[in-house]
Each structure stands twice: as structure tokens, then as C-alpha cells.
Amino acid sequence: MTDNKGNHKLDPHYQKAKREGYRARSAYKLLDIQKRYNIFKRAFKILDLGCAPGSWLQVTKKFAEDNIIKYNDQYYHRDNYIILGVDIKNVSPIEKVDILRMDFTEPIFQNKITSYFDGKIDLILSDASVNKSGNKFTDHLKQIHLCYAILELAKIHLKYKGVLVMKTFQGSDYDSLIRTFKPEFRILKTYKPASSKKRSNEIYLVGLQKK
Ligand SMILES: C[S@@+](CC[C@H](N)C(=O)[O-])C[C@H]1O[C@@H](n2cnc3c(N)ncnc32)[C@H](O)[C@@H]1O
Numbered sequence: 001m002t003d004n005k006g007n008h009k010l011d012p013h014y015q016k017a018k019r020e021g022y023r024a025r026s027a028y029k030l031l032d033i034q035k036r037y038n039i040f041k042r043a044f045k046i047l048d049l050g051c052a053p054g055s056w057l058q059v060t061k062k063f064a065e066d067n068i069i070k071y072n073d074q075y076y077h078r079d080n081y082i083i084l085g086v087d088i089k090n091v092s093p094i095e096k097v098d099i100l101r102m103d104f105t106e107p108i109f110q111n112k113i114t115s116y117f118d119g120k121i122d123l124i125l126s127d128a129s130v131n132k133s134g135n136k137f138t139d140h141l142k143q144i145h146l147c148y149a150i151l152e153l154a155k156i157h158l159k160y161k162g163v164l165v166m167k168t169f170q171g172s173d174y175d176s177l178i179r180t181f182k183p184e185f186r187i188l189k190t191y192k193p194a195s196s197k198k199r200s201n202e203i204y205l206v207g208l209q210k211k
Helices: 012-020 027-037 055-070 108-116 136-157 174-184
Strands: 045-049 082-087 098-101 121-126 158-169 185-191 202-210
Touching: 012 027, 027 055, 027 158, 027 185, 027 202, 045 055, 045 136, 055 082, 082 108, 098 108, 108 136, 121 136, 136 158, 136 174, 136 202, 158 174, 174 185, 174 202
Parallel strands: 045 082, 045 121, 082 098, 121 158
Antiparallel strands: 158 202, 185 202
């Protein structure tokens, strides 16, 4: 909800985020996705692409911390978690979370991932979105281009049976992105969180159980 000056401070999700200490209202989108698909189950090595200002990192840290205790059994578990966030923008520090300031589509980022995570990643999150120009068509195409780069990254660095959550925008090239995404995972879900703004064409692709 915004007032007639476009002031988002009347937005209930914005208010809730402020009250609950989240840096952005997008925290609730990730919480919605978690509630539905349990994406954080046994996730200890997590990469968050496009993480500024850091609300997904805040949510991620909470689940990763819980996982250390919750999944301390004979199956896949870790005594510590590794969380890496990356963004072009500056992100205020979060204790026990590493944050890189760079463009994750740059080839050098691949080397950073390899040296940072000791092995493959359990969960890759991307709420990354291109700078909106106001032209829905070109914004859509740019976002789709970004999504292909993220998918390539996941093909290399996400573990077998790992999970990828990625934001995209619906439009002309959406179906072909889905066709490329689908064969890489056993299950592909599309999800529009309740907290997404109604007029927005954003949608999240949730790839479960990477092949
Ligand atoms: C909607 S915000 C993410 C919000 C975040 N999930 C949170 O909850 O705080 C999208 C971010 O993606 C980042 N981004 C887009 N393309 C990027 C790229 N190629 N490399 C790094 N960051 C990128 C933008 O700088 C922006 O901060």
C-alpha cells in the first residue's frame, strides 16, 4: 500500500519488516518460499546473489543456525554454516556472514566461489534484479539474461539434489527460460509470494533436487 505520493511507508510489509528488524520487506518473500518448499532443509552452504540490503541474508542466517542443531544426526550435517552474499551495492556487515561487493556475472566470481565454499553449495538464492528503466519489455529481457547467467552458475556450483531459488520477470522470453531451467532439476515450482506487489510481474522459480 502506498499513498498518492508513492510513499511505501504505508505498506504493511514495510512496517512489519521495520518492527521485526529486517532490512527489507523482501524477507517475507523468502519466508513464504521457505514455508512452502522447505528450501533450507539441511542447507549449510548457502550463496545469496544480489543480497543488498541484506534481509535474505538475515533470514538465511537464522535457518542455517537452526540447522546445526536440528540436523545433528547420522545423515548429511555440518558443525558450521557458510553463507556468502554478493552484490554490486554496499551491504552493512552481518556477523558470521561474508559479503562480497562485485558483479556476480564477472568470470572472476567463479574462482571466488570455488575458493570460498569447500565443495559444492547446498542452496543458491537469487533475488537479484536488474535496474528497472521503466520499460517493462527491455527490463524483462535484461532480467532473463541475468537468470541464464545464474542458471549457468548453479549448473557448476550447486550440489546434486541442491536447491535454486531465482527471481525472474514474466514476459515474452519467460517460457524459454522455463524450458532451459526444467531439465536441470527433478522438480520445478513457480511461486508468486503473497508479499509481492500485485502489479509486479516478478515471479520466483524454485528448482528442487538438482540433477
Ligand atoms: C531486490 S534487491 C535484493 C534484496 C535482498 N534479497 C534483500 O532481501 O535484502 C536486488 C539486488 O540485486 C543486485 N544485483 C543485480 N544484478 C547484480 C549483479 N550482476 N551482481 C551483483 N548484484 C546484482 C542489485 O544491486 C540489488 O541490490
